[in-house]
Amino acid sequence: MSWETVIGLEIHAQLLTKSKIFSGASTAFGAAPNTQANLVDLGYPGVLPVLNKQAVQMAVKFGLAVDATVAKRSVFARKNYFYPDLPKGYQISQYELPIVEHGKMDIILEDGNIKTIGITRAHLEEDAGKSLHEDFQGHSGIDLNRAGTPLIEIVSEPDMRSAKEAIAYLKKIHTLVRYLEICDGNMQEGSFRCDANVSVRQTGQEKFGTRCEIKNLNSFRFIEKAIHYEVARQIELIESGGKVKQETRLYDPDKGETRALRSKEEANDYRYFPDPDLLPVVISDDFIAGVRKTLPELPDEKAARLVHDYELPAYDAGVLTSSREMADYYEVVTKHLSGDAPRDKVRNAKLAANWVMGDLSGALNRDGIDIANSKVKAAALAGLLARINDETISGKIAKEVFESMWSDGKSADEVIEAKGLKQITDSGAIEKVIDEVMAANPAQLADYRSGKDKLFGFFVGQVMKVSAGKANPAQVNELLKKKLAG
Amino acid sequence: MSLSRNDVENIAHLARLSMTEAEATEYATSLSKIFGLVAQLNAVDVSKVEPMAHPLAGQVQRLREDIVTATDEREKYQQNAVKIEAGLYLVPKVIE
Amino acid sequence: MSELHTYTLTQLAAGLRAKKFSSVELTKHFLTRVEKFNGEINAYITITADVALKQAAAADAQLASGKGGALTGLPLAHKDIFCTDGVLTTCGSKMLSNFVAPYDATVVTRLKEAGIVMLGKTNMDEFAMGSSNETSYFGAVKNPWNLNKVPGGSSGGSAAAVAARIAPAATGTDTGGSIRQPAALTSLTGIKPTYGRVSRYGMIAFASSLDQGGVMCLSAEDAALLLQSMSGFDEKDSTCIDAPVPDYSATLNQPLKGLKIGLLKEFFEQGLSPENAKPVRDALAVYEKLGAQLIEVSLPNLPLSVPTYYVVAPAECSSNLSRFDGVRFGYRCDSPRDLMDLYKRSRGEGFGSEVKRRIMTGTYVLSAGYYDAYYLRAQKIRRLITDDFANAFKQVDVLMGPTSPTPAFDIGAKVDDPVTMYLNDIYTIGANLAGLPAMSIPCGFLDELPVGLQIIGAHFSEAKLLNVAHMYQQATEWHKRIPQRYA
Known part of the structure; x- marks a missing residue:
């Protein structure tokens, strides 16, 4: 029997606002517990929410970037459930009328073909606090600093057919939100989180199988592993005569398996209704036009341009545009190198691409440094490549020079001079x-x-x-x- | 519209309210009466009516500038909490 | 000086400015009366004598330097639903019996800034859910006109305090009639402004789309004075309207000639005995003499107000009261076994039976499978009722009718039958559903118990309502009566 996997993702991206979605408390990460939870975040009696304009702008920005419909009128609703990290006993979210609907995102498949993944909706909501499970006299401790941090929840169509596709889509969204500067994408700190809805069905069957929602997926690697595990589990279950139960499952990275969550909301009934403390959010054409002006060149556009202008291979263009910072870095290098002749331009672009994707990325990974904080700045790398071009040094020596530049912060010329590495051409x-x-x-x-x-x-x-x-x-x-x- | 004691117990669970059997019995009676009153609404044809969530038509949500205005007042806010430690609110262990 | 309590707020303001007495003297006079009478009426939950005397001294200093405003130095009591920084704020509940608010409600801030002196916090139905003030954790409030009767609710403490002249005025809140019905039952002038006119920030929420703060006092003139300071835009409340506040006092004396008064047909037909109707009809006759024209109007969906309200209000309340979970503030049960036990017992023990009844009603109407049949349907009928009002205001300037189907009833008479209790609000709920401003003013007595006339206006017509009420009060004396025991 052959099986097909069906995956849909729900991505929660914390928006990079200074203050919370409904209060004037700071969203900065890492403060002492409950020092950034004000009366509104704590759900004190009598206080009321007022919506953060920046959060709305960021959600609209995302909507425009995924070619979605931005709702002229969206409505906040209350999702009611009791949980210690949810101070009001309800989460303010959007239910029937989200701010963004019907978007899409292209991914490149392994065979090089392009597949379009549908984005059902993206809505604004507030984050919950955190329960700390270390032992406090047999109690859990509640930190509400995160409560009220703005999120967009990006819900995909069940369009993905393998863990690889899911990862490709997730990475594209991850790249996009950072390009848009609406989310820092930090998965460890939880500012970019993902739940996966996974089901299987027999190949050729039209009806979807029963799905399970997998939570606690805080790295790309875990997501891939969790999906693989879950797919195998479901197939085995069905093949041995069992039935998949619709449930929420938690991924355990230590054991590499998913397990059913002791449902925090058994017989879940969220009792959604429009939040009477907030009015409909009405977005004008002018507002949308204003946000559109702030849109940067998007990753796919940028990659297409690199292919077109520099004749870079699509693979290189994809890697180089996987983050806005890397693309910016790369473009600075090529600009410094720009020879006048078209042939030089193409050659230089490929040289720069090889270096950025090769030695530079290697050094960054090795030292765990973001490209924005690279010890060798883009102009300095261009200086090194120029010495290869003018035959002052060989490509091999250049690697040695690069390492010195990386550790000493000197320019290529200084290193070549100091170490007497100048090529012998006499x-x-x-x-x-x-x-x-x-x-x-x-x-x-x-x-x-x-x-x-x-x-x-x-x-x-x-x-x-x-x-x-x-x-x-x-x-x-x-x-x-x-x-x-x- | 009549609610059983079992219905009441289910609602009470959803609303996180402890309840004695006697209370549940009383609520079954009084809630049934209330829903008897509410049943009057069924007489109206509402098929073409838009629901109304706010009393003032045409008002739209105002947007606040993204500015941090709050300062740390944890000490003051936690004076109303019964159980705190190290700045955290304590609850019986949460099991996931 | 021993008769200071018999004056209206307007008269007291004039006396302060003329330096006939000081704010400290005035405040002490009221505090003495509070001490003397509160025991038998139970109008106050908290008496803030120290705060009051400090504020009074500061007000006197301001007045002496000629800086004070219209309200500087005037004492007032706040309904205990308004958060007051550093002062116990109970909302009439065991749940909040130890709750010291860490901030001031906007209404409190505005009145404080205007120089008002806070005498204390008044008793109320628990979380404003009740029409008799019998659901308070702090005990029932007595009606100063007859201590065996209820003062109405939920702002029963505010009503009784002003009626017994142990406060010259008080704030109240009105979700389904909680200012107007107690005002009617204790012979006061009470106004619930248009939804969104007064900030709800710091007013502990019962039903967010219906709640509105207002005042209870001795005359329309006093109401104009207080409302002026309380009203207006507040950036902390998304539902508060950003529109200028007219000068309410300036238009009080506009002649009523040509005023079109709509008589609510359904009100006079539904649950009102001829004896109860008589004082209201007498008041309408006074208006005719003042040059107004009476026009009968029909609001066909109005009789559905009560069932609509008892879906919408509990739904909102069930969600609003979820924050009381024993974790961050409020009552927490002893030694909970686990998290579920903490939730259930803190809430089960901390809330009174009527509050729990409404939470359950609301939980039910929002739950899966019932939302459309109850909540959504009620929201639609709410629109029909609102449209009915809008149509009526195409024909008339204001609507009039009774405030309450009966005068004050005996304490204990209706506590066991929630539906009968709910029907007390039959005339007042419509204005809340439609968000309209509405008043109750004294218009006579039945069996020595006060009767109220209700006046309902179009959105943002507070100035017109106050004008209409004031002209009646210029022509009549009902609002000047004081219960003999407290004269």
Whole structure:
């Protein structure tokens, strides 16, 4: 029997406002417990919510970026349930009339084809606080600093058919919200969270299977693992004659499995109704136009432009635009390198792409640094690449120079100068080295001359070694050939 | 419209209200009476009527500028809490 | 000076400015009376003598320097539903019996800034749910006109305090008649402004789309004076209307010639005995003499006000009162076994039976499978009722009718039958559903118990209502009567 996986994602993205969605308390992360929970966040008797304009603007911005309909009129509703991290006993959210509907997002499949994932809706809501389960005399501690932080909940259509597709979609949304500067995307701190609705059905079957909602997915890796686990679980269950129960399941990263949540809201009944403390949110065309003006070039647009202008491979363009900061960095490098001739431009763009995706990303990953805080700034990297272009150093030496720039913060020229890494292009000097090498390896020379052509590489290596890698490789090749031939 | 004691107990659970059997019995009676009164609403044809959530038509939500106005007043706000520790509100252990 | 309590707020304001007495003297006079009479009436839950005397001294200093405003130095009592910074705020509930609010409600702030002296916090039906002030955790309030009778509710403490002249005026709130009905039952002038005219910030919510703060006092003139300071835009309340507040006192004396008064046909037909109707009809005759024209109008959906209200209000209340969970403030049960036990017992023990009844009613009408049949339907009928009012105001300037179907009833008479109790609000609820301003003014007596005339206006017509009430009070004496024991 063959099975098809069906996945829909619900993404919660905390909006990067200064203050809460309905109160003037700060949203900054990491403050001492309950020091950023004011009367409104605490749900004190008598207090009332007033909507943060910036949160609305950010939600609209997202809507425009995913080509969605921005509702002219949306309504806040109360979702009623009791939980210690929910101070009012209800969450202010949007139910029947969300602010954003009918959006879409393209993902690139493994075979290079493009698939469009539907975005059902994105609505504004307030975040809850946190329950800390360390032991306080057998109690849980409640910190309400996070309560009232604005969120958009982005709900996809059940359009994804594999964990890979789900991850691709999630990463695109993750990239997008950071491009839009509406969310910092920090999954560890919980500012970007995801729940996955997973079901399976027999291939060819039209009706969806019963789905389970998986929560607590706070890294891309976990999400992929959790989906794999859950799909296997459901298939096994059905194949052994069981039935999937619609339920909420929690992913346990330590055990690598999902388990049914001891439902905090057994027989859940949220009793949604329009929040009488808030009026309908009416968004004018002018408001939308104003937000549209703040839209940056979006990742897909940017990638298309890189492909078009620089003839970059689509893969490179995708990687380089995966964050706005990386794309910005990359573009600064290429701008510094821009040669006039179209051929130079394309060559430089590819050179820069290789370096940004290669050595630079490697160093950033190794040291756990964001590209925005890179120890080698874009202009400095361009300075290094320029030295490759003008043959001052070889590509190999450049890697060494880069490492020094990374650790010392010096410019490429300073490092080259200080370490005497300047390439040797004087043919006399190179010939001298070749003579030394030939003299030192008479046996190899004899073998070579008797027809062992493969030894050519040995001589190149020896010359480079003796010249400490500084000899111009092209010249070394040319002169060696001549000299070895006798 | 008549509610049983069982109905009342279910509602009381949803509303998180403890209740004695005697209370549940009394509420079954009084809530049934209230829903008897409310049943008058069924006589009206509302098929073409828009629901009304706010008494003033045409008013729309005002938007606040994104400015932090609150300062830390935890100490004052927690004076009304019965059980706190290290700035946290304590509740019997939450099991997920 | 021993008769200071017999004066209206307007007269007291004039006396203060003329330096006939000081605010401290005036405040002490009222505090002495509170001490003497509160025991038998139970109008106050908290008496804030120290705060009052401090505020009075500050007011006297202001008056002496010629800086005071219209309200500077005048004492007043706040319904205990308004949060008062550093002062016990109970909302008439065991749930909040130890709750010291950490902030002032906007109404409290505005009156404080206007120089008002706070005498204390008045008793009320628990969370404003009641029409007799018998659901208070702090005990029933007695009607100063007859101590065996209820003062009405939910602003029963405010009503009794002013009626017994142990406060010259008081704030109230009105969700389904909670200012007007007690005003009628204790012979006061009470006004519930248009929804959104007075900020709800700091007013502990019962039903958010219906609640509105207002005043209870001795004359329309006094009401104009207080409402002036209380009204107006507040950025902390999203439902508060950003519109200028007219000068209510300036138009009090406009002649009523040509005024079109709509008589609510349904009110006179529904649950009103001829004896009860008589004082109201007499008042209408006075208006005719003042040049007004009486026109009978029909609001066909108005009889559905009570059932509509008893879906909408409990629905909102069930959600509004979820915040009382024993965690951050309010009553917390002893040694909870687990989280569920904490919730259920804190709420089960902290709320009184009527509050629980309404929470359950509201929980039920919002629950899965019942929302459309109850809540949504009620919201639609709410629109029909509102449209009925709007149509009526195309023909007439104000609507008039009784405030309450009967005068004050015996304490204990209706406590066991919630539906009978709910029907007390049959005439007042319509204005809340439609968000209209409405008043009750004294218009006579039946069996030595006060009867109120209700005046309902179009949105934001408070100035007109106060004018209409004031002209009647210029022509009659009912509002000047004082219960003999408290004269």
